[in-house]
Amino acid sequence: xxxxxxxxxxxxxxxxxxxxxxxxxxxxxxxxxxxxxxxxxxxxxxxxxxxxxxxxxxxxxxxxxxxxxxxxxxxxxxxxxxxxxxxxxxxxxxxxxxxxxxxxxxxxxxxxxxxxxxxxxxxxxxxxxxxxxxxxxxxxxxxxxxxxxxxxxxxxxxxxxxxxxxxxxxxxxxxxxxxxxxxxxxxxxxx
DNA sequence: TGCCCGATTAACT
DNA sequence: GTTAATCGGGCAA
Numbered sequence: 001x002x003x004x005x006x007x008x009x010x011x012x013x014x015x016x017x018x019x020x021x022x023x024x025x026x027x028x029x030x031x032x033x034x035x036x037x038x039x040x041x042x043x044x045x046x047x048x049x050x051x052x053x054x055x056x057x058x059x060x061x062x063x064x065x066x067x068x069x070x071x072x073x074x075x076x077x078x079x080x081x082x083x084x085x086x087x088x089x090x091x092x093x094x095x096x097x098x099x100x101x102x103x104x105x106x107x108x109x110x111x112x113x114x115x116x117x118x119x120x121x122x123x124x125x126x127x128x129x130x131x132x133x134x135x136x137x138x139x140x141x142x143x144x145x146x147x148x149x150x151x152x153x154x155x156x157x158x159x160x161x162x163x164x165x166x167x168x169x170x171x172x173x174x175x176x177x178x179x180x181x182x183x184x185x186x187x188x189x190x191x
Numbered sequence: 192t193g194c195c196c197g198a199t200t201a202a203c204t
Numbered sequence: 205g206t207t208a209a210t211c212g213g214g215c216a217a
Contacts, residue, residue, distance in 0.1 A: 039198070041198075047198070048198085049198075071198080073197075073198065073199055073200095074196090074197060074199050074200080075197085076199070076200075077199055077200070079198065079199080081198085094198055096198085122199070122200070123198070123199075124199050124200065125199090125200080162198070163198075163199095164197085164198055164199065165197095165198065166196095166197080184199095
């Protein structure tokens with residue numbers, strides 16, 4: 001039986017937590033799968049929502065670690081982050097892609113798609129498949145409806161630049177499972 | 192109050 | 205490769 005992650009998993013540097021999340025199983029109401037792609041954001045990072053200080057929207061990022069920060073992207077999609085480090089450090093990991101393992105029929109229905117590779121391969125896509133919205137903003141990650149299970153086998157993690165940014169575009173703070181078919185975009189192989 | 196624009200996605204050419 | 209969709213946050217005035 002896989003081991004559940006506790007909230008203390010997140011009470012570390014966001015740059016340790018982010019790669020450690022690859023291979024972790026994330027379920028929401030029993031639906032989800034293995035995390036295969038994430039990005040790290042830190043309050044000193046110009047691309048982070050917390051960079052300019054606390055606001056109504058990013059308040060959860062300034063709270064204690066182990067909670068979900070959900071925001072609206074482009075007025076259309078929802079994206080979910082896991083808050084890390086000590087309260088007030090305002091750092092978080094954006095969950096960008098999941099390899100679906102649990103609840104495939106309901107995810108297909110919500111997404112209106114049959115192709116398993118497109119169900120959760122992107123931050124907006126996975127929130128639609130798991131039905132995560134702003135109603136989940138601020139929820140604890142170690143309590144239902146969230147469930148997190150430690151990885152059961154080793155995974156090979158690769159890093160690269162984050163996606164879709166106009167600031168701090170070169171920081172290599174995107175992490176993913178090497179060779180996964182469920183990434184939102186492939187990682188460029190080292191030259 | 193007004194204006195610009197984004198941690199995206201899908202549907203184009 | 206390019207672009208529309210769509211709207212709240214954040215900042216200037």
